[in-house]
Amino acid sequence: xxxxxxxxxxxxxxxxxxxxxxxxxxxxxxxxxxxxxxxxxxxxxxxxxxxxxxxxxxxxxxxxxxxxxxxxxxxxxxxxxxxxxxxxxxxxxxxxxxxxxxxxxxxxxxxxx
Amino acid sequence: xxxxxxxxxxxxxxxxxxxxxxxxxxxxxxxxxxxxxxxxxxxxxxxxxxxxxxxxxxxxxxxxxxxxxxxxxxxxxxxxxxxxxxxxxxxxxxxxxxxxxxxxxxxxxxx
Numbered sequence: 001x002x003x004x005x006x007x008x009x010x011x012x013x014x015x016x017x018x019x020x021x022x023x024x025x026x027x028x029x030x031x032x033x034x035x036x037x038x039x040x041x042x043x044x045x046x047x048x049x050x051x052x053x054x055x056x057x058x059x060x061x062x063x064x065x066x067x068x069x070x071x072x073x074x075x076x077x078x079x080x081x082x083x084x085x086x087x088x089x090x091x092x093x094x095x096x097x098x099x100x101x102x103x104x105x106x107x108x109x110x111x112x113x
Numbered sequence: 114x115x116x117x118x119x120x121x122x123x124x125x126x127x128x129x130x131x132x133x134x135x136x137x138x139x140x141x142x143x144x145x146x147x148x149x150x151x152x153x154x155x156x157x158x159x160x161x162x163x164x165x166x167x168x169x170x171x172x173x174x175x176x177x178x179x180x181x182x183x184x185x186x187x188x189x190x191x192x193x194x195x196x197x198x199x200x201x202x203x204x205x206x207x208x209x210x211x212x213x214x215x216x217x218x219x220x221x222x223x224x
Contacts, residue, residue, distance in 0.1 A: 042215050050210075093156075
């Protein structure tokens with residue numbers, strides 16, 4: 001079946017602009033996670049959804065970052081007033097109810113110039 | 114907060130050689146994941162270890178969990194160029210659903 005998909009695969013934006021990154025989880029997966037990976041580092045947790053609600057948003061670095069999952073499926077990560085330090089690969093993962101294995105998408109590479 | 118340290122940071126081996134990658138946690142491990150990542154791609158799940166002493170294998174890759182040492186090792190037997198990539202260990206931060214990852218081990222296998 002289809003895996004986790006993320007769009008766009010690459011995004012280049014200017015400093016100060018607003019961006020949206022989209023994640024389509026595996027159908028039926030109730031949990032959805034966003035991570036950020038900088039060069040040479042492991043993924044860093046941002047936010048976790050169980051259904052439509054954000055169960056844990058402790059990893060969001062500041063209030064410029066926001067994520068939604070209005071219907072419990074697709075999620076959008078929104079970044080306002082982007083900064084060069086936001087440049088990274090943003091990874092999305094999903095998992096089915098009652099299971100711990102997280103299935104990752106290919107990521108969106110964000111470059112802020 | 115929990116930290117995972119991987120060693121070595123990078124590894125270059127000749128095809129056919131065996132190798133081991135280690136992952137050490139600063140806190141008690143409640144489960145340990147191994148993922149593989151290739152450039153420009155997402156993380157590919159390899160295996161999950163949940164119990165102390167547990168050992169799992171997938172093709173030529175074997176992983177073990179030593180709860181007492183708060184450590185896991187990943188062993189590749191008779192390495193092939195297809196094994197090349199970045200290997201990441203991840204663990205749940207106690208009581209939460211979020212994974213904490215190590216920085217990864219970059220493996221190069223020369224033909």
